[in-house]
Amino acid sequence: MLIRCSAPRTLTIYHSTAAFLRLKSSKKSSSPIVSGFTCSVSCMTSLIFHFPLIRSNIWKKEFHSSTAMAKSKFEYVRLFEADDRCLPNTWIAVRVDGKGFHKFSTEHDYEKPNDIKGLSLMNRAATSVMEEFKDICLAYGQSDEYSFVFRKETQAYSRRSAKLSTNVCSLFTSAFVYYWNEYFPTSKPRYPPVFDGRTVLYPSNKNIRDYLSWRQADCHINNLYNTTFWALILKGGLTPTEAENKLKGTLSGEKNEILFSQFAINYNSESEMLRKGTVLVRRKVLVALPNGETREKSQIVQEHVDIIGDEFWNTNSHLLTVT
Ligand code: GTP
Numbered sequence: 001m002l003i004r005c006s007a008p009r010t011l012t013i014y015h016s017t018a019a020f021l022r023l024k025s026s027k028k029s030s031s032p033i034v035s036g037f038t039c040s041v042s043c044m045t046s047l048i049f050h051f052p053l054i055r056s057n058i059w060k061k062e063f064h065s066s067t068a069m070a071k072s073k074f075e076y077v078r079l080f081e082a083d084d085r086c087l088p089n090t091w092i093a094v095r096v097d098g099k100g101f102h103k104f105s106t107e108h109d110y111e112k113p114n115d116i117k118g119l120s121l122m123n124r125a126a127t128s129v130m131e132e133f134k135d136i137c138l139a140y141g142q143s144d145e146y147s148f149v150f151r152k153e154t155q156a157y158s159r160r161s162a163k164l165s166t167n168v169c170s171l172f173t174s175a176f177v178y179y180w181n182e183y184f185p186t187s188k189p190r191y192p193p194v195f196d197g198r199t200v201l202y203p204s205n206k207n208i209r210d211y212l213s214w215r216q217a218d219c220h221i222n223n224l225y226n227t228t229f230w231a232l233i234l235k236g237g238l239t240p241t242e243a244e245n246k247l248k249g250t251l252s253g254e255k256n257e258i259l260f261s262q263f264a265i266n267y268n269s270e271s272e273m274l275r276k277g278t279v280l281v282r283r284k285v286l287v288a289l290p291n292g293e294t295r296e297k298s299q300i301v302q303e304h305v306d307i308i309g310d311e312f313w314n315t316n317s318h319l320l321t322v323t
């Protein structure tokens, strides 16, 4: 009121006061002058008295510092960002999957139906992810996909879903390219490989075990099909269409029989990595020291074991235990 009725010079203060009030509402504003002004009307006298100084401060804050102004004026847009924090006390599975790997594997001459170098590169990239994210207790991979299980109680990135999936996916992809040369020393990637990523939550131990069982069952079904399909083509001389027709509607026993009777392949003797995929877990291993002694060290190890049955989980009960 006092300011409204005053002389033009005081009116200028009125405009400046509005600026002051805006500054005060901003988180960044901690000017003692602003606090002093707003705490009591009696401060108005001192405000007018110090006007030249105040005006110069306002000038600096509101107009000279364009970044500060941009922050206070536009910061509200952050409110449009969704809060995507994962529910507490739930298993977080992040799965990455190669985009168009049917084409990628063909363009890069992957062996059919399985390319050990390509699969080993996937395992290397996944190991990089586990090395970086200590809260991943287990990872499982097959074909062009990898699943990473975060501890139920993880606080990584405040459990923000997009942060988790994008960081895992980004690191996995860059590691895939970074280590490419170690597995394919004579060729470069013909184009940048792409992986998508998603976060899925599982509330119970049974749910997360069923999720991993689902992925391993998928590995088994696809690998048996692909092994038989490519045997019919590469060894049996069938065209892809003929092989597809022959396998249409067959059960797993029949595929096993085709492999054994026509190509002398015992499917159960095929490599465990191809039949079961790869599990990555941390194990204490003994490492040799330069002085000849040994020391226990936690290392990420690859295992090609069944994770559908109880045995793995009984011997690794710590994986599902909340600490
Ligand atoms: P999107 O994931 O939907 O983008 O399609 P995709 O082409 O990646 O197919 P999908 O993820 O369903 O399946 C993975 C594909 O990658 C398989 O169908 C194979 O064609 C290919 N692939 C993965 N691993 C190997 C391998 O070791 N050897 C060969 N030859 N192909 C592989």
Ligand code: MG
Residues within 6 Å of the ligand: 097, 098, 099, 100, 101, 144
């Ligand atoms: Mg894919």
